[in-house]
Amino acid sequence: xxxxxxxxxxxxxxxxxxxxxxxxxxxxxxxxxxxxxxxxxxxxxxxxxxxxxxxxxxxxxxxxxxxxxxxxxxxxxxxxxxxxxxxxxxxxxxxxxxxxxxxxxxxxxxxxxxxxxxxxxxxxxxxxxxxxxxxxxxxxxxxxxxxxxxxxxxxxxxxxxxxxxxxxxxxxxxxxxxxxxxxx
Numbered sequence: 001x002x003x004x005x006x007x008x009x010x011x012x013x014x015x016x017x018x019x020x021x022x023x024x025x026x027x028x029x030x031x032x033x034x035x036x037x038x039x040x041x042x043x044x045x046x047x048x049x050x051x052x053x054x055x056x057x058x059x060x061x062x063x064x065x066x067x068x069x070x071x072x073x074x075x076x077x078x079x080x081x082x083x084x085x086x087x088x089x090x091x092x093x094x095x096x097x098x099x100x101x102x103x104x105x106x107x108x109x110x111x112x113x114x115x116x117x118x119x120x121x122x123x124x125x126x127x128x129x130x131x132x133x134x135x136x137x138x139x140x141x142x143x144x145x146x147x148x149x150x151x152x153x154x155x156x157x158x159x160x161x162x163x164x165x166x167x168x169x170x171x172x173x174x175x176x177x178x179x180x181x182x183x184x
Contacts, residue, residue, distance in 0.1 A: 006069070006086035010054075011045035013068045017061050018043075032060035051090030051121075059126050064181040066100035066109040082112070092121035093166055095177065107181045115139060115173040121166040128181040130160045137173035141166055 018028050029036040034056055041047040058065045085096040096112040133155045141148050142165040143158045149169060150156050
């Protein structure tokens with residue numbers, strides 16, 4: 001998906017969810033901590049949101065990130081090409097949303113996650129659970145003030161509602177991130 005198309009999908013989903021909740025741009029700005037002008041740009045399909053912006057909107061609207069970033073599709077076979085994915089970047093993390101899956105009362109978002117070395121990705125917390133499986137490199141995940149280092153083939157899971165951090169220990173980390181949310 002091109003950057004322009006991804007922005008249009010985010011804008012349409014953002015406006016639809018906001019209007020469904022019956023809240024104004026000003027109220028969404030208050031809830032999310034994002035300037036009203038920035039929200040207006042995002043709803044119009046322009047702008048380049050960061051991970052932090054999208055997660056703030058997700059929290060403010062009480063929806064999984066994938067509700068904001070994906071178009072509804074339901075084919076029998078899904079092929080996702082890396083070259084077609086928009087990268088959502090934060091301080092240390094680049095995410096590509098591969099797939100949103102609804103099953104058994106839960107929504108699971110599947111991300112290709114790359115963590116850059118030398119910088120820490122902070123999260124204030126968000127609804128649901130995080131599940132991370134490392135493919136290459138060593139990842140330090142800090143939750144509740146305790147650091148856990150995981151390497152290739154290792155997995156970590158935690159309740160994502162509390163502050164947490166991701167940091168690459170010795171070079172870029174490639175991993176698969178699953179965000180699990182209860183379905184509405």
